[in-house]
Amino acid sequence: MSFESELSNGNFCIPKCTNCTKIVWPPSEFCDGCYGIVSLLKGNFEGEIIEFSQDSHGYFCMVEFVEKIRIMARKKEQPQIGQIVKISTCGIKDESYFFEII
Amino acid sequence: MNKVGIVATGITPFTMDDKKIESVLLESTKELLKNNPSIPKNEIDSVIVSTNNNSKYLSPILSEMIGIKPKIAHSIENLCNSGTNSIVSGYSYIASGLADLVLISGAERYDSPGQILDWDNSRGAFKHPIFWASIFTSAYKREFSIKDEDLAIISVKNHKHAQKNPNALSKKTYSINDVINSKAITGDLKLLDCSRSCTGSASILLASEKIAKEISDNPVWITGIGQKTISAGFTKNDSLSSMESTKISSKNALKMAQKEIEQIDVAEIHDAFSVCEPMALESIGFTNSGNGLKFAKELHESDNFKINPRGGLIGSGHPLGATGIAQTIEIVQQLQSKAHNRQVENAKTGLVHNMSAAATSSTVLVLET
Numbered sequence: 001m002s003f004e005s006e007l008s009n010g011n012f013c014i015p016k017c018t019n020c021t022k023i024v025w026p027p028s029e030f031c032d033g034c035y036g037i038v039s040l041l042k043g044n045f046e047g048e049i050i051e052f053s054q055d056s057h058g059y060f061c062m063v064e065f066v067e068k069i070r071i072m073a074r075k076k077e078q079p080q081i082g083q084i085v086k087i088s089t090c091g092i093k094d095e096s097y098f099f100e101i102i
Numbered sequence: 103m104n105k106v107g108i109v110a111t112g113i114t115p116f117t118m119d120d121k122k123i124e125s126v127l128l129e130s131t132k133e134l135l136k137n138n139p140s141i142p143k144n145e146i147d148s149v150i151v152s153t154n155n156n157s158k159y160l161s162p163i164l165s166e167m168i169g170i171k172p173k174i175a176h177s178i179e180n181l182c183n184s185g186t187n188s189i190v191s192g193y194s195y196i197a198s199g200l201a202d203l204v205l206i207s208g209a210e211r212y213d214s215p216g217q218i219l220d221w222d223n224s225r226g227a228f229k230h231p232i233f234w235a236s237i238f239t240s241a242y243k244r245e246f247s248i249k250d251e252d253l254a255i256i257s258v259k260n261h262k263h264a265q266k267n268p269n270a271l272s273k274k275t276y277s278i279n280d281v282i283n284s285k286a287i288t289g290d291l292k293l294l295d296c297s298r299s300c301t302g303s304a305s306i307l308l309a310s311e312k313i314a315k316e317i318s319d320n321p322v323w324i325t326g327i328g329q330k331t332i333s334a335g336f337t338k339n340d341s342l343s344s345m346e347s348t349k350i351s352s353k354n355a356l357k358m359a360q361k362e363i364e365q366i367d368v369a370e371i372h373d374a375f376s377v378c379e380p381m382a383l384e385s386i387g388f389t390n391s392g393n394g395l396k397f398a399k400e401l402h403e404s405d406n407f408k409i410n411p412r413g414g415l416i417g418s419g420h421p422l423g424a425t426g427i428a429q430t431i432e433i434v435q436q437l438q439s440k441a442h443n444r445q446v447e448n449a450k451t452g453l454v455h456n457m458s459a460a461a462t463s464s465t466v467l468v469l470e471t
């Protein structure tokens with residue numbers, strides 16, 4: 001399964017090189033360091049809110065996971081800088097990834 | 103390396119007009135050629151078109167429309183800094199001896215596809231530039247204890263400057279209260295904090311030293327170039343309150359020109375959103391971290407046009423592919439003392455800062471008479 005097919009099923013995976021163990025972000029079939037094949041780590045990963053703002057639909061946050069994997073994610077409740085969060089919903093809609101955190 | 107000079111410019115008003123990109127492109131090119139009848143049109147041996155428009159083969163099209171047959175003709179797209187990337191490419195053709203006379207024309211429509219970087223999925227559903235700008239603004243305000251009314255000075259200043267630029271999109275001045283009470287785009291961004299995508303075109307002619315001296319009385323020389331690409335994706339920016347690519351670009355451009363920042367008399371800064379101007383001023387080295395707004399406010403209060411004399415992107419409008427060229431034209435006019443009522447006195451050395459996609463890449467140019 002590719003990162004995107006996992007994401008379409010609502011699973012956020014962390015791509016990691018099978019050769020040099022580097023975390024590869026954004027997701028890619030090949031490692032950006034050694035061009036080795038990338039595998040997907042599954043789990044209920046914790047991230048940290050490093051910045052946020054809001055629009056008429058709620059808050060949007062920059063969240064950092066292990067080894068500087070960063071995403072922009074929606075959050076319903078008031079975020080705090082440094083808050084530890086998990087992805088509650090994710091997927092692909094209109095060819096764009098989307099993430100929601102709690 | 104051959105020396106490279108700017109020998110002619112052409113620019114037309116920025117508007118919200120719905121016109122074909124080919125017509126927009128021709129406007130400023132025609133202006134350049136009309137204003138400089140001594141230019142040997144048939145000796146233009148390279149034509150570079152700067153745009154994010156999806157139309158194809160625009161450089162050969164432009165060449166045919168102005169009746170020339172150049173050796174080199176192609177387009178350059180690099181989002182918002184396509185313009186200065188085109189100038190750097192034209193510079194390189196001349197410096198290397200591949201060309202002697204390079205026409206660079208930038209054009210964009212108000213509905214440019216260059217506003218959204220579809221590839222950057224790490225932004226999730228937040229791909230419009232207002233989202234990175236909101237994150238930058240929130241981070242900058244947090245780090246330096248800045249209030250919305252402090253930030254509003256950038257929009258107030260740049261709309262004020264734009265009133266002295268006949269080609270600017272903005273036709274109105276605004277107060278601090280107008281800015282902070284303008285429509286909230288996000289919690290950290292007001293409508294008047296944003297530059298507007300618009301229809302516009304700007305053209306410049308580069309020449310080798312020999313030809314520049316033959317066809318121009320007062321060429322402006324490109325003496326410093328610095329460029330840096332950190333990433334394509336916004337979330338790869340380590341700092342959200344400074345611009346790493348701009349720091350590296352300006353350091354290298356100043357080093358190449360053998361100039362110190364104190365020697366820069368006038369500068370065009372890429373103020374896509376209000377927060378970008380203080381961030382860039384600090385990253386270029388005009389002032390220390392956190393002092394960019396104080397620096398801009400002092401200029402505004404003393405009516406000093408040193409930074410963004412034409413009104414920046416906020417006042418002039420932002421036709422993406424034309425912006426870097428329009429910025430460069432402003433510095434050329436300033437250095438040639440042709441900037442009319444927005445002239446910065448005794449300007450001898452100028453700087454252009456043009457960036458793309460949340461400062462993931464930057465170009466800085468140093469120009470001198």
Ligand SMILES: [Zn+2]
Nearest residue numbers: 017020031034
């Ligand atoms: Zn690897």
